[in-house]
Amino acid sequence: MQLDNRKKEVLHAIVDDYVSTNEPVGSKSLIERHSFNVSSATLRNDMAELEHLGLIEKPHTSAGRIPSDKGYREYVNSLMTIEQLTPREQLEIEKRIDSSIDEVTDLIKNATHTLSETTGFVSLAMSPRLKKSFLKQLKILMIEPGKALVVMVLSAGVVKDKVVRIPNFLNDEQIMKISGAIEKHLTGKPLDEITLVTVETAGKNTDVPEPLLKQVLYEAYAAIKQADELNIYLEGEHRMLSLPDFSSLGRARDLLGTLSDSGMVAGYVNEMENAAREAGSDDSYMIRIGQEITLEGLDDCSFITATYNLTDSVSGNIGVIGPKRMLYSKVISQIDFVKKKLNEEMKKFT
Amino acid sequence: MQLDNRKKEVLHAIVDDYVSTNEPVGSKSLIERHSFNVSSATLRNDMAELEHLGLIEKPHTSAGRIPSDKGYREYVNSLMTIEQLTPREQLEIEKRIDSSIDEVTDLIKNATHTLSETTGFVSLAMSPRLKKSFLKQLKILMIEPGKALVVMVLSAGVVKDKVVRIPNFLNDEQIMKISGAIEKHLTGKPLDEITLVTVETAGKNTDVPEPLLKQVLYEAYAAIKQADELNIYLEGEHRMLSLPDFSSLGRARDLLGTLSDSGMVAGYVNEMENAAREAGSDDSYMIRIGQEITLEGLDDCSFITATYNLTDSVSGNIGVIGPKRMLYSKVISQIDFVKKKLNEEMKKFT
């Protein structure tokens, strides 16, 4: 994208003005609000050029211009500068982070809540991707005949459990044996290396009769697999209704309808994460603007995520879905700061 | 409320028509759609009377009438007849109930989901009130130095756990002792009879040094208390945006804003439950209409809940928040049917 300096400034100004006023910006108001040392006619020429390049567009013939997705993209990639939050803003966030929390999940929910409150948009977080974390403990507790609880402690201090059905005849002692055998063989193994075969091998040398054993092993395997399933936490959907960008009911409905399918959103976040990883991106945040987002109803949104780390190998995402027309630099630093705080809290655990 | 038969029929017809058309209903259209053997002028007189009684009202002078909250109330209390769901409708619901679920929480979520899908409104469920359930097992598992997991098995097959901090110096054996002592003394006790004092008494005769012991006991107590905290599950908020009743953005925003504070909604459900209990109501459902609901932004809603039973003494609520202008009898039978199915699934556990 070859843009001379003034054109860059014009695009910058158009984005800024449009973000703050929510009105298409015309050449004249541009002159009024900024100190360009040229006339409005000149800016009109520049704007015609920017429009040709697809960076801005007209809602209709006789209105001002608004940034296109491509324009926002250019703005985000090359024009804006990200400023640190003021101490006051930092404090505002720190106040909301609850550092007395003992469980990773609650910590993440707390961060999500904080992010939604500070940005005023929808915030979301993914649970940590635990595939790379390894098993530290696995216990099977009898609850009652036919029912047991598989408790797993993973590296990174995460505890997972699952109620499973087991054969009625099995007694406490047998379960203990199986549980001990599994734990002995699988401790230290990353979750993504544990397969049904591994679990079955681990349980082999217990003297529990074959078919019963097999069922328990299968259930244990299922519990382990469930432990690395991803969860997503979404918050603040209702805030979108207060934004002028979604004052059309249809738009709001489409947006909230899509967001209500949290599995779909989770899938998309994963896609973003994978894409960034493949691209070897070293940005501290990922961003998708408007039509770049392949979820229905998010054409007028931008999706920004960052990656938090529970341990070196275990991470997850936290981010925001807001209107395209947002203060990118501010929101990015807010996400970044919340992420930083979250990382700090998580370090306490490990 | 003294209403002669025809006036009752008129009110009934007005509610029905308004619910199905979403338009104020006038005397003439009333005649057209129903077989009253009188003229429209007569109905006009009746309607004037109904308006005097506060059962119906005019949006403006020259429009038809719509039911007031009081009118809906009369309709719900005395006029409507609740019909069974058709076999087809029942099947539709049964298809959505997943009977392979092993955990109470998932069962409840599944029922909530089903209810939202079948009614098209917001559905909600409260987790079971476990105060009356008793402790069947309590184990404390060491996770790592300074950290343990308290696992509780309650009557009714519910499993709860909580990660707690414990003194670093404590070893596996000491924890086992404490855990064993607590379990021995508290097994069979309903949760609401367990206090910090009870727990401390239970732990007395272990030979673990005093201050350390005290901390563990406190944490165990906290875990037990946390076990009977109520959760609420809300689903389908976005569906409200598709209803003509909330086509005004302001209304929709207020509604979703309130619903986003799930704690507040949970509190209100509890209030309803308590009120019904005090009144010794034997209805299978509770209902609040419009302004009867003390939550902000729900003036145009009705709130219907029913009580499911996990065991004889442990129950919770499940219900729907929809527009006042709803097919009450249909929705009530839907809730009732889902509740019935939920009860059946829960019976399998106990």
Next chain:
DNA sequence: GTTGGCACTCGAAGAGTGAGAGTGCTAATC
């Protein structure tokens, strides 16, 4: 490359209008 000037476009907002649905009231009827 920049500028002033000008004709043109288009949407938003406001005023005016007519149609339609509904009401309340009155006087006559059963």
Next chain:
DNA sequence: GATTAGCACTCTCACTCTTCGAGTGCCAAC
């Protein structure tokens, strides 16, 4: 006394028309 026909009146909704203003593109001049 309840019911009815008739009628004048009210009020909203949908439409059209108009004006206003902001903005544009283009051209000729600097």
